[in-house]
Amino acid sequence: MRRTRKDWNLILIVALLGVAVLLPLAVRSNQYTLVLLTTILLYGVLATAWNVIGGLAGQLDLAAGAYLGLGAFTTGTLLIRWNISPWLGMILGGLVAIGFAFLVGYPLFRFGVKEVWYALSSAALVEVLRVTFLIWSQVGGPVERYLPYHEWSLYHLRFATYMPFYYIMLGMLVLALLVNHWIRHSRLGYYLMALGENEEAAEVLGVNTQGCKLQALAVYAFLVGMTGGIYACMYGFIHPNFFSGPMSTEVAILGIVGGLGITYGPVMAAILLVSAREFLRANLGGQLEGLYLVVYAAVLILIALFRPQGLGPLVRQAYDRLLSRVAKE
Amino acid sequence: MAAPILQVSQLTKRFGNLVALNDVSLEIRKGEIFSIIGPNGAGKTTLFFNIIGLQKPDAGRVLFNGTDITGKPPHKICSLGITCTFQVPRAFANMTVEEAVRVGAYRRYQGREMLRKVDEVLQICELEEYRHQRCCDMGLAPLRRVELARALATEPVLLLLDEAGAGLNPTELAGLMDILRRLNEEKHITLCIVEHVMQMVMGLAQRIVVLDYGEVIAEGTPQEISTNPRVIEAYLGKGAVC
Amino acid sequence: MTNILLQNLINGALTGCIYALIALGLSLIFGVMNVVNFAHGDFVMLSMYLTFWIGLWAGADAVFTPLLTFPALFLIGLLAYYALIDRTLRQRYVTQIAVTVGLMTFLRALAQLIWKAQPRALPYSLIQGSIQIGPYTILASRLVSAAVSVLAILGVYLFLSQTWAGRAIRAASDDLDAASLLGVPYRQTYALAFGLGSALTAIAGGLLMTFQQVDPTMGVRFGLLSWCVLAMAGLGSIPGLLISGIIVGAAEAIGMSLWDPRARSLIVYLLFILVLWLRPRGLFGRK
Numbered sequence: 001m002r003r004t005r006k007d008w009n010l011i012l013i014v015a016l017l018g019v020a021v022l023l024p025l026a027v028r029s030n031q032y033t034l035v036l037l038t039t040i041l042l043y044g045v046l047a048t049a050w051n052v053i054g055g056l057a058g059q060l061d062l063a064a065g066a067y068l069g070l071g072a073f074t075t076g077t078l079l080i081r082w083n084i085s086p087w088l089g090m091i092l093g094g095l096v097a098i099g100f101a102f103l104v105g106y107p108l109f110r111f112g113v114k115e116v117w118y119a120l121s122s123a124a125l126v127e128v129l130r131v132t133f134l135i136w137s138q139v140g141g142p143v144e145r146y147l148p149y150h151e152w153s154l155y156h157l158r159f160a161t162y163m164p165f166y167y168i169m170l171g172m173l174v175l176a177l178l179v180n181h182w183i184r185h186s187r188l189g190y191y192l193m194a195l196g197e198n199e200e201a202a203e204v205l206g207v208n209t210q211g212c213k214l215q216a217l218a219v220y221a222f223l224v225g226m227t228g229g230i231y232a233c234m235y236g237f238i239h240p241n242f243f244s245g246p247m248s249t250e251v252a253i254l255g256i257v258g259g260l261g262i263t264y265g266p267v268m269a270a271i272l273l274v275s276a277r278e279f280l281r282a283n284l285g286g287q288l289e290g291l292y293l294v295v296y297a298a299v300l301i302l303i304a305l306f307r308p309q310g311l312g313p314l315v316r317q318a319y320d321r322l323l324s325r326v327a328k329e
Numbered sequence: 330m331a332a333p334i335l336q337v338s339q340l341t342k343r344f345g346n347l348v349a350l351n352d353v354s355l356e357i358r359k360g361e362i363f364s365i366i367g368p369n370g371a372g373k374t375t376l377f378f379n380i381i382g383l384q385k386p387d388a389g390r391v392l393f394n395g396t397d398i399t400g401k402p403p404h405k406i407c408s409l410g411i412t413c414t415f416q417v418p419r420a421f422a423n424m425t426v427e428e429a430v431r432v433g434a435y436r437r438y439q440g441r442e443m444l445r446k447v448d449e450v451l452q453i454c455e456l457e458e459y460r461h462q463r464c465c466d467m468g469l470a471p472l473r474r475v476e477l478a479r480a481l482a483t484e485p486v487l488l489l490l491d492e493a494g495a496g497l498n499p500t501e502l503a504g505l506m507d508i509l510r511r512l513n514e515e516k517h518i519t520l521c522i523v524e525h526v527m528q529m530v531m532g533l534a535q536r537i538v539v540l541d542y543g544e545v546i547a548e549g550t551p552q553e554i555s556t557n558p559r560v561i562e563a564y565l566g567k568g569a570v571c
Numbered sequence: 572m573t574n575i576l577l578q579n580l581i582n583g584a585l586t587g588c589i590y591a592l593i594a595l596g597l598s599l600i601f602g603v604m605n606v607v608n609f610a611h612g613d614f615v616m617l618s619m620y621l622t623f624w625i626g627l628w629a630g631a632d633a634v635f636t637p638l639l640t641f642p643a644l645f646l647i648g649l650l651a652y653y654a655l656i657d658r659t660l661r662q663r664y665v666t667q668i669a670v671t672v673g674l675m676t677f678l679r680a681l682a683q684l685i686w687k688a689q690p691r692a693l694p695y696s697l698i699q700g701s702i703q704i705g706p707y708t709i710l711a712s713r714l715v716s717a718a719v720s721v722l723a724i725l726g727v728y729l730f731l732s733q734t735w736a737g738r739a740i741r742a743a744s745d746d747l748d749a750a751s752l753l754g755v756p757y758r759q760t761y762a763l764a765f766g767l768g769s770a771l772t773a774i775a776g777g778l779l780m781t782f783q784q785v786d787p788t789m790g791v792r793f794g795l796l797s798w799c800v801l802a803m804a805g806l807g808s809i810p811g812l813l814i815s816g817i818i819v820g821a822a823e824a825i826g827m828s829l830w831d832p833r834a835r836s837l838i839v840y841l842l843f844i845l846v847l848w849l850r851p852r853g854l855f856g857r858k
Contacts, residue, residue, distance in 0.1 A: 060665050060672070107848040111402060115664055116607045117847055119672075120798045123609075127791055128840040135833055187435045194421055194432040196663070201419035204381055206407035206436035206483055245791065249676050256669050290684045297677035301655065304670045308662050 008323055017174075024166045034162040038234070040274045041169035042227065047254035047266030048176040049223035054252060055261035056183060057216035058196035059115060063104070063122035064251035066129050067097035067221045069243035071228020076238035077139060079147055079156065086157040090229035097225030098218050100125070109213040111203060123245070130243035144237040157233040165234045172230065173267065176223055180263040188215060193261075246293055253300045259312025268315060273299070331358040334487055334519055335380070335411075340389035342375055342543075349375040350386070351543040357487065362513050362520045364530045366554075367540035368564050373523045374416065376540065377491050381413050382406045393487070407436060410486035414476040414493055422465035426456055426475050429464055433482030446482055454478040454508060470501040477508070487519045488512070494526035506532055531555070539563065574706050579824040585713045587820020588720040589775050591813045593793055594800035595724055596771035602744035602806045603764040606656060606667050610675035612794025614769050616682060618644055618776025619785035626693045626780070633693055633780040634715070640773035648769025652762045675790065682787035692784035716778035721813065723774050727767075728809045740764050744806075795836055796823075799843040805856015815854065 027033040046064055053061045071093030078084040078092065104125055108118040133140030150158040159165065183189045194202040195209045203209055232238050254273060258265030277292040284291060303310060335357040342350040349372045357363045367373050378384040380391055382403035390399045398406050406412075412433075421429045427447060434446040451457050454474045459467065464475060473493055480488060490509075494502055506529055512518045524530045530537065530551065537554045539547040541563040547554055554560055597611050608614075621643060622636040655674060659667045698712045731737035742750035743760045751757050779785075796819065804815035819839060826838030846853070 054665065058663065058665055060668050062672070104844065107844075107851065110851070113847075113851045114605070116601075116605075116668055117802065117851070119609075119668055120607065121844065121847065124795050124798070124836075124840050124843060127795065128837050131833060131836050135831055135837075187439065190428065190432050190435055193424060193428070197421035197424060198419040200383060200403075201415065201421065201479075202432065203403035204383070204407055204413050205433045205479055206404050206412070207432065208402075208404045246676075246680075249672065252669070252672065253676075256665070260663070260665060288684065290680050293680035294677060294684065297673045297675075297680060300673035301670060301677070304662070304666050304673065305655070305658050308659070308666045 044270040065248035067224035071225035072232035075229030094222035094225035101221035133240035259310025262312035265312030364534035413489035416492040583824025585717040587817040588717040591816025596768035599768035613790030616789040644773040645770035648766035652765035805853020808855040811855025
């Protein structure tokens, strides 16, 4: 029985999933590696979610940090003040993120408003939220607010080890990938592709461009907001620096480098670049910590100039070639 | 005489000090092939954009089957049954022909019915062989048909075409006219062609409106228009009427 | 109480003239090629650092440094255009702006790395003292900065209306196709606009250094300020930019004194979002 391409894809996905599930068990004792792996997954989730607004809807969003922070503060505050489980807090965090996202997106996704304004506003949103929460001492303030410590509490989502967070993050990643895949092959996906190609033509064909962009934005903001809740529980505290401009840019870079619109692209970019960042940090020490951002920026520029489709298609080509060789045997 | 399907009354559009459309009124009747012609800069495309919702008029109204669609967004107008193709093809460059047509078909259908609609439209527009080609790899004539196919997939009641005949050689032109004629006769789609290519206008249109400097200067059948001295003057200048 | 408010208002309005100058640079670029240089605010930061170094080593006053920094930033702008923008003109819009985001991140991170967070300021200036008008004190440096900014804006206005190159830029921003038919070479025009727009930050940077200090986060602040002024002004009106700059500067100052000095970016952002909600074409925009 000859295996079709779809079969091979399925085998690959199952294999990757298997590796992902078993990996932390292999490094169980090494917290440092666990943190690294979880961080890679975290960026994978963020970048894959970003793909919905950046790759599918074609909007350069620079506000991932804003939604992450909002999710973190919502979840964290609800937990600290009223002992509400982060499982619920995550959902609410996602909704809060959507609220703020629409504040910026609604006026700027109107037909005819130049795309760049959204990019600028989203970049500004992060910075402004950071300052706001820094000043607003009731909820934020300059000092970290710590989440209650529990050695192992599923309700509070607090653990003494990173292992459970790894699996939760993995679950989020699978969710984000599925959402991406589902949207791409749905009507929304086609509409988004069309408006990305030519907004006027899409409009006259019945595409509500503003509505579609807002839908994509909502999905993205919700996913990132949810992840913010997990983020807070992972780190055990909340702080206005969560509203990080550099992190927002990083997420966008991962999305672009991975390949706009390609479902698996951002994850690959996350694995590559976050590992590289760790490598730099480990070898060059704290003094040159900012160097990784310089490297990221350089990579972004190079990709945008020479391989604007991103790394995704390259990997796909390699995969295709591998498949055809295997199929011959 | 068939009932009017589109009524434009006293449409005015200004760009700063330039009056692109001045008190333009016209009527398109159900099932006919209507044409808007005029020399360059007459305001044909502006009128087009104002009907389809890409621009908002400064004064006047557009009524479609009795509903006021003045200034409504294009996607709502498409849902009501009007769509268009553009003079300069606004192609979905990186999408395949099939994917582009799907976008149109998704307006009214989902799933298997959507796919069936796509097949149907590709057949009518003779694009079956180009199904998997990317739009950016298409030549002008087939690309025009892709534009048409996309629009058709939304099942319009009224289809506006902006200079669809421009740049086509005689064979391609005849092919396009054929398709349009069939759409009008078999599918009963009302057509409004904004055109420069006289062959297409004279060969297809049942009624024509002539614009010049943003105003309607003549209205009638092809026969009446071609012998109208004001029209000749608009195109060829004073002194051309002999 | 109102005296302090009015004092801050005056200061803010004067500083706003510099904001207008920065925004003008951005407007030149955006108007012509529909690309916003995300790194524009960081060019201001760069100019300020260059001013600092030249001031320190050559002992020159900040006001004279633009003689050197203007051509320097012009060249940097040209370089940025040809190396980055020119090549991405055919790409998706996301990619086009992504390139400038990359430039911004690059400059900002590099600045953080090299200069750390320690602010630098020039120790002296030829422009000393202040003027008293009633109960209000106006620092001479602020007054001169505002005056020079307005002169520079006027200069650009004249350039755009009187010179061939300037008119080429205006033509290209109105209608690129028509302009190329008339012989306007679009690439060179784009490059000129980018270079000139960037060079204007050199003047602004020099002026700012007469009463400000510089640190690597300046790019964030001036980026936001210039976008806000541009949004408020819209495209196509230079007087509009000046007025918007003054409004933004005044609003920032009032907000800081009435609310919280740390909230300066918040006020500007609220203004920014408000304008985009209500009048996305800007108050004076013609496009």
